[in-house]
Structures are given as structure tokens and as C-alpha cells.
Amino acid sequence: MMRSIGIVGALLAAAVFVAGCVSTANVAGVSNTCTNPATMNDGFFANRSVYFRISTQADPVDPSTNWVCYRIKVPNQPETAGRLDVNATTDVAPVARVTTDVDSRACTTTVGNTLPTTHPIQQGTVAETPFYIDAYGAGSQTWLCVEAGPVKHRVLVNASAGLNEPDVTANSDTAPGPIADTTPPPAGQPSTSCSAGAYGPATENVNAHLADRDLFLYNAKPADNEVHVCARLSSPQGAAGFHLGVKAAVNQVVDVQQSSDITPCTNDVLVLGNPPLALRTSPVGQTPVSVCVNSTRYTVVTGPVPPVVTFERDTQ
Numbered sequence: 226m227m228r229s230i231g232i233v234g235a236l237l238a239a240a241v242f243v244a245g246c247v248s249t250a251n252v253a254g255v256s257n258t259c260t261n262p263a264t265m266n267d268g269f270f271a272n273r274s275v276y277f278r279i280s281t282q283a284d285p286v287d288p289s290t291n292w293v294c295y296r297i298k299v300p301n302q303p304e305t306a307g308r309l310d311v312n313a314t315t316d317v318a319p320v321a322r323v324t325t326d327v328d329s330r331a332c333t334t335t336v337g338n339t340l341p342t343t344h345p346i347q348q349g350t351v352a353e354t355p356f357y358i359d360a361y362g363a364g365s366q367t368w369l370c371v372e373a374g375p376v377k378h379r380v381l382v383n384a385s386a387g388l389n390e391p392d393v394t395a396n397s398d399t400a401p402g403p404i405a406d407t408t409p410p411p412a413g414q415p416s417t418s419c420s421a422g423a424y425g426p427a428t429e430n431v432n433a434h435l436a437d438r439d440l441f442l443y444n445a446k447p448a449d450n451e452v453h454v455c456a457r458l459s460s461p462q463g464a465a466g467f468h469l470g471v472k473a474a475v476n477q478v479v480d481v482q483q484s485s486d487i488t489p490c491t492n493d494v495l496v497l498g499n500p501p502l503a504l505r506t507s508p509v510g511q512t513p514v515s516v517c518v519n520s521t522r523y524t525v526v527t528g529p530v531p532p533v534v535t536f537e538r539d540t541q
Contacts, residue, residue: 248392248393248394248395249394249395249396249397250394250395250396250397251396251397251399252308252396252397252398252399253398253399253400254398254400254401254402255294255307255308255396255397255398256278256294256295256296256306256307256308256398256401257294257398257401257402258292258294258308259280259281259282259292259293259294259308260282261282261285262280262281262282262294263281263282263283263323264279264280264281264323264325264380264436265278265279265280265434265436266278266279266280266325266376266378266433266434266435266436267279267280267296267407267433267434268373268376268407268431268432268433268434268435268440269407269429269431269432269433270351270354270356270373270374270376270430270431270432270433271351271352271353271354271374271430272352272428272429272430273429273432274299274300274351274352274354275298275299275300275351275354275356275373275374276296276297276298276404277295277296277297277298277371277373278294278295278296279293279294279295279296279325279369279371279378279380280293280294280295281293281294281323281325281380282294284310287312289312290310290311290312291310291311291323291382292308292309292310292311293308293309293311293323293369293380293382294307294308295307295308295309295369295380296398296401296404297358297371298404299351299356300351304401305358306397306398306401307395307396307397307398308396308398309367309382309393309394309395309396310393310394310395310396311323311367311382311392311393312392312393312394322381322382322383323380323381323382323383324380324381324383325378325379325380325381325436325500326379326381326500327377327378327379327500327501328377328379329357329359329370329371329372329377329378329379330370330377331361331368331370331379332344332345332359332360332361332368332369332370332379333345333359333370335361335363337363338361338362338363339362339363340360340361340362344359345357345358345359345370346358346359346360347359353482353483354373354374354430354483355372355373355374355483355521356372356373356374357370357371357372357373358370358371358372365383366381366382366383367381367382367393368380368381368382373433374430374431374518374521375431375440375442375518375519375520375521376431376433376435376440376519377519377520378435407432407433407434407439408434408439410432410439410441410457411457411459414457414466414539414540414541415455415466415467415468415537415538415539416441416455416456416457416466416467416468416539417441417455417457417466418453418455418468419443419444419445419453419454419455419468420441420443420455423445423453424445424446424447424451424453424470425445425446425447426445427443427444427445427455428443428444428445428446429442429443430442430443430444430523431518435500435502436500437460437461438458438459438460438497438500438502439457439458439459439460440457440458440502440518441455441456441457441458441466442454442455442456442516442518442523443455443456444481444523446479446481449477449478449479450472450473450474450475450476450477450478450479451470451471451472451473451479452470452471452479452480452481452525453468453469453470453471454468454469454471454481454516454523454525455467455468455469456469456494456504456516456518457504457539458494458495458497458502458503458504458518460497460502462497463495463497464495464539464541465494465495465504465538465539466494466504466538466539467494467506467536467537467538467539468535468536468537469506469514469516469525469534469535469536470533470534470535470536471514471525471527471532471533471534472532472533472534473527473528473530473532473533474528474530474532477527477528477530477532478528479525479526479527479528479532480525480526481523481524481525481526482523482524482526483521483522483523483524484521484522484524485520485521485522486522487505487517487520487521487522489507489511489515489517489522489524490505490506490507490515490516490517490522491505491507491508492505492506492507492508492509493505494506494538501519502519503517503518503519504516504517504518505517506536509534509536510534512527512531512532513525513526513527514532514534
């Protein structure tokens with residue numbers, strides 16, 4: 226059972242740049258104001274029961290201020306949304322720097338966190354999809370860390386070391402606007418046959434846009450003894466995807482299970498860096514059949530009789 230995430234917004238407002246000048250405000254729709262983001266990470270997970278968005282941009286009327294817009298939604302919990310305004314006009318150096326990486330556990334493991342709460346702030350599982358939120362504040366640094374399934378993300382707002390700490394306004398969004406859909410998967414490829422309904426209704430495990438990359442993972446189960454998994458990772462540097470079909474003997478039940486052990490996935494389908502994203506599979510003929518997305522493994526578990534496995538790669 227997940228603990229309430231309603232405290233996340235309040236904690237961010239109270240703890241961001243604890244030693245600096247912090248103000249708070251309640252502004253309807255403010256989490257949607259990063260309309261020209263320098264970085265944008267958003268996505269749906271666990272058949273659209275989990276959603277997160279983190280985006281950053283410079284204030285269009287004040288280049289000395291950076292915005293960090295965030296929105297986190299899970300079922301049966303209060304939605305957390307808002308915007309951090311970080312103004313570094315007191316710094317000798319130019320503007321406070323906003324960067325992103327995938328070191329999402331740093332909020333919990335880094336010593337010296339001044340946030341007066343347990344760490345992580347929130348973690349749990351929704352429909353077998355792990356979910357995690359934490360934040361870090363110390364001196365001139367504030368981090369926001371989010372994980373959803375195979376996606377890990379950290380936003381860092383850092384002022385120059387040894388200089389004056391920036392002023393921060395933590396805006397809580399009292400009425401977020403409608404959630405916009407992410408980029409749909411391309412049509413006509415093996416990796417999109419699941420989402421197109423080729424094997425009946427499909428479960429959308431991941432549909433995420435991460436910087437300039439799109440990540441999709443679907444599965445469909447037309448019968449108790451049959452499972453189809455479709456995955457695709459694309460970016461301006463390249464794209465790859467596949468459809469994996471597993472059909473067990475009659476009266477055997479197949480299932481898709483998740484774990485953090487990715488050692489069986491030794492075949493690279495596509496591996497990208499900065500930020501690192503990876504799509505891998507277990508070797509052809511090895512059972513159980515596994516698909517790994519970043520640090521999460523999706524394993525198709527069958528009975529004692531070896532299943533019939535089909536593997537189709539995308540052509541583009």
C-alpha cells in the first residue's frame with residue numbers, strides 16, 4: 226500500500242533551499258507553464274494509472290530565473306503539481322543551473338539532506354509498477370527525484386558553490402490542467418502491433434517521452450497460454466524495437482513478471498547514452514524469455530514445456 230504523496234508539494238515548498246530565501250504561493254495551472262522547456266520528461270505507466278511530468282525552462286521575461294515544473298499523479302492519491310522559481314540574481318556568476326540526470330536514488334543516499342522528513346518521501350507499487358519520489362535540499366542545492374517503472378529521473382537546481390544562495394518561490398498548483406498525451410508509437414512496425422490491437426486488448430506498461438527519446442512497452446494476452454510483448458526505443462540518434470510472442474502448451478498459464486535482476490538480458494537491441502536508456506532481451510532459445518528496459522526486467526514465465534517463441538525486429 227502506498228503512503229500518501231500529498232505531503233510532497235508541502236515538503237518541497239518548505240524545504241527547497243532551506244538556508245536561502247524561500248517564499249510560497251498557490252497558483253492554479255502553474256505546473257503547465259513550462260511551455261517551451263529546455264528539458265521535458267513525462268509519461269504514463271501501469272496502464273495509465275501513473276503519470277509524471279518534469280520540465281524546466283528559463284522564465285521568458287526574466288532570464289535570471291529558472292522554472293522547474295512538476296506533476297505527479299497516482300491512483301487514489303492527491304495529485305501533486307507545481308513550479309519552482311529559482312532566481313539567482315544575487316549570485317556573482319550568471320544564473321542558477323538546472324540540469325538533469327538518471328541518478329534518482331541520490332536524493333535518498335546523499336548525506337547532509339536538510340529536509341525534515343523520512344527518505345524517500347514516497348515509494349510503493351501500482352499494478353506491479355514501482356513508484357518512488359524523494360527530494361534533497363542542502364545549502365545551494367535542491368534536487369527532485371522521481372522513478373516510475375523503468376524510468377529514473379533527477380532534476381538538479383544548483384547555485385554556484387560558495388556564492389549567495391538563490392531566492393526560490395515554490396508555487397503549488399491548485400488546479401492542474403488536463404494531462405496531455407505523449408507521442409504515440411509509430412504505426413506499422415512489429416513493436417507497435419500490440420498497441421494497434423493485433424493480439425486483442427493491450428496493457429500499456431510504459432509510454433514515456435524522455436528528453437528527445439520515446440520509450441514504449443506494451444503487452445497483450447489473448448489467451449491464458451499466450452503473451453505478446455512489444456517494445457520500442459527511439460531518438461534522433463537511432464531507433465529500434467521488436468515484437469516478442471510466447472505461446473505455451475495447452476493448459477499452461479503464462480504470465481509477465483517484473484524484477485530488478487537484468488542479468489539474463491545479454492542481447493542489446495538499442496542502448497543510448499546521455500541520458501542512458503537501454504532496451505535488451507535474453508538470448509534466443511533461453512527460457513524464461515526476458516525483456517529488459519533500463520534496470521527493469523519483464524520476464525514471460527511459462528510452464529515446464531518449452532514454449533514457442535517468435536521474435537520480430539522493426540525495420541525502421
